[in-house]
Amino acid sequence: MKLLKQLLVAPAALGLLAPMAASAAEINLDGVNQYASDEQVTSISQFPDVQPTDWAYQALANLIERYGCVAGYPDGTFKGQRAMTRFEAAALLNACLDRVTEVTDELKRLMAEFERELAILKGRVDGLEAKVGELEANQFSTTTKLRGEASFILGGTPDFESPLRNSDGTRAAKPNEVTFNYDLRLSFDTSFTGKDLLRTRLRSGNFSSLPFGSSSQIFKLDKAESTDDSVEIDRLFYRFPVGESFRVTVGALVRNTEMLSFIPSAYNSSILDFFQLAGASGTYNKGTGAGFGVSWRQQVEKGNPYVTFDANYVSENGYDDSSVGAFTEESGINFLTQLGVKSKNWGAAVAYRYGSEGSNIRVPNFSPRTVGSGGDTNSIAFGAYWQPIDAGWVPSISAGYGYNWGDGGFRDSQSWMAGLQWSDVFLEGSTAGFAVGMPPFTSSGETESWLYELFYKFQVTDNISITPALFYASDYRNNRGNDTWGGVIQTTFKF
Structure with a gap:
C-alpha cells in the first residue's frame, strides 16, 4: 500500500x-x-x-x-x-x-x-506581440482612455417666429432657415484602481440660441450647445466607491443629473431636451458647476429589484467669481435628492430639488427661468418606466410628472410626458419612438403648449447612427402663441 x-x-x-x-x-x-x-x-x-x-x-x-x-x-x-x-x-x-x-x-x-497552418499562426502571434510592444511603448497613458462623440445636425423650424426684437422695436429675423451644426465631445476617462473614474471632458459646438440652442426654448436639442467654435472644459470630476454600497462624486465641473443612479425613463431619442428629463425639467434641471454627491445602492442577489438613494449639491455660479462663494445663497445652489427602485426591465423614482438665488430652473416657454434676488424654488418629480425583456412589437413605456413652486416672483408650474419606444425596428440595434407631453406651464394655463416628437434611429454600424426626427408644438408662447413644427437629421459618430 x-x-x-x-x-x-x-x-x-x-x-x-x-x-x-x-x-x-x-x-x-x-x-x-x-x-x-x-x-x-x-x-x-x-x-x-x-x-x-x-x-x-x-x-x-x-x-x-x-x-x-x-x-x-x-x-x-x-x-x-x-x-x-x-x-x-x-x-x-x-x-x-x-x-x-x-x-x-x-x-x-x-x-x-497542420504544420503549415501552425507556422502561419506562430508568425501572426509573433507579429501581434511586436505590435503590442510598440503600442505599449508609445501609448498615450496606461490609465486613461479617450472616448469621443461627434454629432452633425441638419435641421430647421420653417414657421418659427423669433421672440426677440431689434433695438428699434421691430421683431428680429425669423430663425426659419435650415442650418447645419455640430456638437463635439471628447472625454478622457482615467481610472487608478479599476473602480474609480476621473473624467475630463472637452466640448465644442456652434449652435445659436434660436431655435435649438437655448434651454428657454421647448425645441432645445439634447446635443445643442454653443461654444463659439472654441473648445471648453465642461466636465471635471472624480468618482470613487466607498465600500460595496456607496459611490462618491466630487468635482469642479459636475452635473447634478449625472450623479443620480438613474433617471426614471426608458425613452431615449437624444433629440428634444425636454423628453430626456422624464417630463420634469424643473427637477432634473441639469445644474452644472462645482459640487459633490453621494449615491447608495441596496445590495441584493443579481436580477432582483434594488433600492437606490442619491443626494448631491451643485453651485452653478460659485466657481467663476471669488467674490461669490460656492456655499452662499447667491451662488446658484442646486440640492437634488432621489429615492428610486430599479429592476432589470422597470424602474420608478421620486425626486426633489431645491434652487437658491441665481440657480436656473429649466422651465422653457415662460419666464423667469433664473431665480431672482432673495428668491428660491422647489421642484418635485415622479417618474416610472417599463420595457420588455425581449425586443418585439410591444414598446417600452415611460411616464413622468413634475411640479415647481417658489417665491421672489416665480410662478408655480407643472409638466408631464409619456413616451413609447420600440427596439430592433427593421434592423437590429435600430430604435423608433413617439413622445407627447406638456413643458412647464402655469396654473392659469397661459403657457400651455402640447409638444410631440417622432423619431427613428438607424444604427448604421456599432459606431455610427442616423436619426431623423420631427417635432410639433401647439400654442407656443415664443412663437407668438402660434403652432409650430421642426425637424432634424442627426448623425452621431462614437469612437
Whole structure:
C-alpha cells in the first residue's frame, strides 16, 4: 500500500497510474483489463466501492476521463484499499503508457498534417506581440482612455417666429432657415484602481440660441450647445466607491443629473431636451458647476429589484467669481435628492430639488427661468418606466410628472410626458419612438403648449447612427402663441 500511495502522489504517476487490482494470486496479468474488456470503464461512478471522500478519488477520476486505462475486478469493484504487487503495478502502468503513447502519436500526426497552418499562426502571434510592444511603448497613458462623440445636425423650424426684437422695436429675423451644426465631445476617462473614474471632458459646438440652442426654448436639442467654435472644459470630476454600497462624486465641473443612479425613463431619442428629463425639467434641471454627491445602492442577489438613494449639491455660479462663494445663497445652489427602485426591465423614482438665488430652473416657454434676488424654488418629480425583456412589437413605456413652486416672483408650474419606444425596428440595434407631453406651464394655463416628437434611429454600424426626427408644438408662447413644427437629421459618430 505504501508503494501505491507513492505512485499516486508522484507527478508522473498522476498522469499515468490508475487502479489498484488484487493480489497476484487473484489477477491475470495477461488480462489486467479483464473487467474493462467486459464493460469499458468510462466513469468513476461505475466503481461502487470508490467514494468522493477517498484520498485518491480525484486522481482516479482524472485517469478514467482523460486516458481510459483504468480497470477493475470482474465483480465490478475497484478494491482501492487492497495491497498490490510489483507485477500488478508494472502491468497497470504499461496499460496507461500504451494509451499515452497512442495520444502522443496522434498529436505528432496532427502537428505534421497542420504544420503549415501552425507556422502561419506562430508568425501572426509573433507579429501581434511586436505590435503590442510598440503600442505599449508609445501609448498615450496606461490609465486613461479617450472616448469621443461627434454629432452633425441638419435641421430647421420653417414657421418659427423669433421672440426677440431689434433695438428699434421691430421683431428680429425669423430663425426659419435650415442650418447645419455640430456638437463635439471628447472625454478622457482615467481610472487608478479599476473602480474609480476621473473624467475630463472637452466640448465644442456652434449652435445659436434660436431655435435649438437655448434651454428657454421647448425645441432645445439634447446635443445643442454653443461654444463659439472654441473648445471648453465642461466636465471635471472624480468618482470613487466607498465600500460595496456607496459611490462618491466630487468635482469642479459636475452635473447634478449625472450623479443620480438613474433617471426614471426608458425613452431615449437624444433629440428634444425636454423628453430626456422624464417630463420634469424643473427637477432634473441639469445644474452644472462645482459640487459633490453621494449615491447608495441596496445590495441584493443579481436580477432582483434594488433600492437606490442619491443626494448631491451643485453651485452653478460659485466657481467663476471669488467674490461669490460656492456655499452662499447667491451662488446658484442646486440640492437634488432621489429615492428610486430599479429592476432589470422597470424602474420608478421620486425626486426633489431645491434652487437658491441665481440657480436656473429649466422651465422653457415662460419666464423667469433664473431665480431672482432673495428668491428660491422647489421642484418635485415622479417618474416610472417599463420595457420588455425581449425586443418585439410591444414598446417600452415611460411616464413622468413634475411640479415647481417658489417665491421672489416665480410662478408655480407643472409638466408631464409619456413616451413609447420600440427596439430592433427593421434592423437590429435600430430604435423608433413617439413622445407627447406638456413643458412647464402655469396654473392659469397661459403657457400651455402640447409638444410631440417622432423619431427613428438607424444604427448604421456599432459606431455610427442616423436619426431623423420631427417635432410639433401647439400654442407656443415664443412663437407668438402660434403652432409650430421642426425637424432634424442627426448623425452621431462614437469612437
